[in-house]
Amino acid sequence: MNQYNAPAYGSPAPQPHNPYQPPANVPFPMGGGSNLGLGMYEFDAAQNRILRSAATWTLALGIILLVQAVLQLVQIAIFGALANGAMGTMLILTSGALRKVVSTQGQDVPYLMKALSNFSNMLLFRSILFLLAIALIGGIAALVVVAKLAGA
Amino acid sequence: MNGNDYEFAPHEDIVIGAMATRAKLWGYLSLIAGGLMTLIGVGVMVVMRGDAKGVGAGGALLAIALAPAISGYSYVSAGGAMRRVVTSSGDDISHMMSAISSLRSAVRVEVIASVLAFCVGFGLGVYSAVSR
Numbered sequence: 447m448n449q450y451n452a453p454a455y456g457s458p459a460p461q462p463h464n465p466y467q468p469p470a471n472v473p474f475p476m477g478g479g480s481n482l483g484l485g486m487y488e489f490d491a492a493q494n495r496i497l498r499s500a501a502t503w504t505l506a507l508g509i510i511l512l513v514q515a516v517l518q519l520v521q522i523a524i525f526g527a528l529a530n531g532a533m534g535t536m537l538i539l540t541s542g543a544l545r546k547v548v549s550t551q552g553q554d555v556p557y558l559m560k561a562l563s564n565f566s567n568m569l570l571f572r573s574i575l576f577l578l579a580i581a582l583i584g585g586i587a588a589l590v591v592v593a594k595l596a597g598a
Numbered sequence: 599m600n601g602n603d604y605e606f607a608p609h610e611d612i613v614i615g616a617m618a619t620r621a622k623l624w625g626y627l628s629l630i631a632g633g634l635m636t637l638i639g640v641g642v643m644v645v646m647r648g649d650a651k652g653v654g655a656g657g658a659l660l661a662i663a664l665a666p667a668i669s670g671y672s673y674v675s676a677g678g679a680m681r682r683v684v685t686s687s688g689d690d691i692s693h694m695m696s697a698i699s700s701l702r703s704a705v706r707v708e709v710i711a712s713v714l715a716f717c718v719g720f721g722l723g724v725y726s727a728v729s730r
Contacts, residue, residue: 555606563613
């Protein structure tokens with residue numbers, strides 16, 4: 447019995463093949479996500495796990511930096527509070543973008559770029575602060591040495 | 599078409615390239631900081647080898663130096679993987695996931711070090727308050 451001579455009542459006969467059905471959701475053989483073309487990419491479950499975990503740890507570090515900023519504000523260490531506050535905010539923005547990579551569909555790459563941009567700004571800011579601190583410490587040490595030599 | 603042939607667009611490569619440079623810069627600075635702390639720690643232990651407190655301080659500095667050394671190494675690895683995303687073709691997503699894994703490790707080390715530092719600092723504060 448095929449679909450053309452099925453009885454009028456009762457359950458429909460099984461359809462052997464429907465040419466208009468959507469494609470089956472077959473996982474990719476290498477475990478990768480799906481390249482949707484036109485610059486769109488969808489991360490798969492394993493990749494989303496890594497991204498979610500990165501988002502969680504980034505959020506944790508952001509919160510720690512914000513707590514440090516608040517503690518420094520209480521101690522009236524304004525510069526440190528501003529620096530930690532800025533870095534904490536950038537990390538929380540990074541975490542939010544990474545979480546959106548996981549939770550949204552069709553916007554994975556733009557959100558990933560947003561996350562990388564925020565994270566790289568934080569790293570640049572941090573590097574500049576570190577180099578400034580080294581220069582300041584070096585300058586003070588040089589002044590101390592010069593003062594001692596002048597005194598002697 | 600599968601996920602392994604995805605290539606990032608030129609404007610995305612610019613963002614990834616900047617991230618690679620900055621991750622490597624911060625990674626090397628962290629490694630330098632860890633190295634300096636290690637040198638100072640060893641120096642303190644050698645100079646004050648007769649004094650238990652001095653040896654303890656040097657040892658603590660060596661332990662503290664571990665965090666920037668490990669996270670610095672992870673940042674340099676992440677920067678290398680990001681650079682490979684830009685320079686190679688055909689394996690962008692795999693390099694990107696490797697870079698994100700390294701970044702996650704670096705951030706995890708920083709979080710654990712911060713929590714440990716807070717706990718140790720809090721413990722020392724309570725100990726000094728009680729022992730007065």
